[in-house]
Amino acid sequence: MLVRKNVTSLAPALAAVILLTAGCGGGDEAKSGSGPASSSPTPHGYVEGATEAAEQQSRLLLGDPGSGETRVLDLITGKVYDIARSPGATALTTDGRFGYFHGPDGIRVLDSGAWMVDHGDHVHYYRAKIKEVGELPGGTGTSIRGDAGVTVASSADGKASVYRRADLEKGALGTPSPLPGTFAGAVVPYAEHLVTLTAESGAPAKVAVLDRSGKRVAAPEAECEEPQGDAVTRRGVVLGCADGALLVHEDDGAFTAEKIPYGEDVPKTERAVEFRHRPGSSTLTAPAGKDAVWVLDAGEGAWTRVKTGPVVAANTAGEGSPLVVLETDGALHGYDIPTGKETGVTDPLLKELPGTGAGGGAAPVIEVDRSRAYLNDPEGKRVYEIDYNDDLRVARTFDVDVRPSLMVETGR
Numbered sequence: 001m002l003v004r005k006n007v008t009s010l011a012p013a014l015a016a017v018i019l020l021t022a023g024c025g026g027g028d029e030a031k032s033g034s035g036p037a038s039s040s041p042t043p044h045g046y047v048e049g050a051t052e053a054a055e056q057q058s059r060l061l062l063g064d065p066g067s068g069e070t071r072v073l074d075l076i077t078g079k080v081y082d083i084a085r086s087p088g089a090t091a092l093t094t095d096g097r098f099g100y101f102h103g104p105d106g107i108r109v110l111d112s113g114a115w116m117v118d119h120g121d122h123v124h125y126y127r128a129k130i131k132e133v134g135e136l137p138g139g140t141g142t143s144i145r146g147d148a149g150v151t152v153a154s155s156a157d158g159k160a161s162v163y164r165r166a167d168l169e170k171g172a173l174g175t176p177s178p179l180p181g182t183f184a185g186a187v188v189p190y191a192e193h194l195v196t197l198t199a200e201s202g203a204p205a206k207v208a209v210l211d212r213s214g215k216r217v218a219a220p221e222a223e224c225e226e227p228q229g230d231a232v233t234r235r236g237v238v239l240g241c242a243d244g245a246l247l248v249h250e251d252d253g254a255f256t257a258e259k260i261p262y263g264e265d266v267p268k269t270e271r272a273v274e275f276r277h278r279p280g281s282s283t284l285t286a287p288a289g290k291d292a293v294w295v296l297d298a299g300e301g302a303w304t305r306v307k308t309g310p311v312v313a314a315n316t317a318g319e320g321s322p323l324v325v326l327e328t329d330g331a332l333h334g335y336d337i338p339t340g341k342e343t344g345v346t347d348p349l350l351k352e353l354p355g356t357g358a359g360g361g362a363a364p365v366i367e368v369d370r371s372r373a374y375l376n377d378p379e380g381k382r383v384y385e386i387d388y389n390d391d392l393r394v395a396r397t398f399d400v401d402v403r404p405s406l407m408v409e410t411g412r
Contacts, residue, residue: 247298374409
């Protein structure tokens with residue numbers, strides 16, 4: 001049952017035109033190569049040490065918090081790479097290329113060797129060697145947000161530091177640049193600026209737009225009470241608030257902030273506090289309590305509450321694709337977002353669901369790209385590849401030798 005008005009994602013699709021002038025790679029890992037001869041112009045899209053390909057070069061980073069074992073699953077070749085351990089890591093995040101293994105005393109940075117560069121009217125896909133970068137300072141509560149230019153580490157005490165992406169790409173952390181002041185949430189790179197929230201004691205947080213050195217350059221008139229959760233979409237930066245969300249958008253150098261309210265009083269336990277979506281999409285998902293999922297269409301500026309069974313994880317590719325929900329029966333369920341109708345269900349895929357009971361542990365996640373979804377099965381030591389546009393068909397099953405409790409997808 002829907003309790004908010006129906007919406008259909010209008011998020012624009014990724015451009016289909018791909019310029020291939022640097023050649024395509026067919027190996028498991030691209031070998032580092034020298035640049036083009038000095039007598040020839042540098043090809044459009046050329047990246048030293050990487051191979052350009054015609055298709056998305058997705059890889060899954062997998063982590064086992066219990067043993068610290070780390071793996072990288074190449075979804076093009078099916079090969080699994082045994083990577084150095086990440087002992088103590090309890091969370092794993094990504095910016096599309098780098099994996100960040102969050103531990104109690106620091107954050108290990110791993111270059112997955114798979115990434116995408118979106119030029120708006122065309123896209124470049126790359127693959128290169130997997131390599132270690134180093135360990136960022138920061139313990140529990142530190143968040144990482146990044147784009148093609150910078151990576152920002154925001155700590156639980158409101159401080160933040162900026163790292164140059166060019167240094168990470170070369171396999172080094174470089175010297176961070178601390179940002180002045182303190183912040184009420186993560187500092188999010190967007191449109192060659194930094195979007196964040198600032199707050200005085202007892203007052204609602206307010207949107208602030210900074211340049212890359214930390215100087216405030218805009219302050220759209222918008223407040224956000226009890227901020228939690230953020231996401232970057234093609235429409236702008238979405239910030240979760242007690243009464244809904246804020247959408248911070250840039251247009252020709254000017255920044256605006258638009259409120260997207262729930263339109264009703266939502267109990268604290270049913271608010272959207274952690275967004276998941278397909279990179280490049282403007283359709284976001286978040287649990288809405290135990291038995292429903294919020295779907296936020298940032299393009300339409302509207303929320304839809306889809307009634308489901310007991311939710312473990314949810315995601316959607318947007319653009320008319322179904323809402324995919326892992327429920328406590330261990331099966332994946334598909335829902336039509338505008339109507340809330342269940343459109344499909346798999347056989348139970350997960351026999352045990354960590355993170356849902358007293359035993360704790362990281363709950364499984366659903367990663368989504370332009371054609372497939374991926375579900376990790378920690379207890380079964382496998383990853384399922386799901387064709388969400390074909391009645392949730394299990395397209396491939398990858399067996400691994402670790403419990404993949406932590407999982408992110410890169411190369412999208």
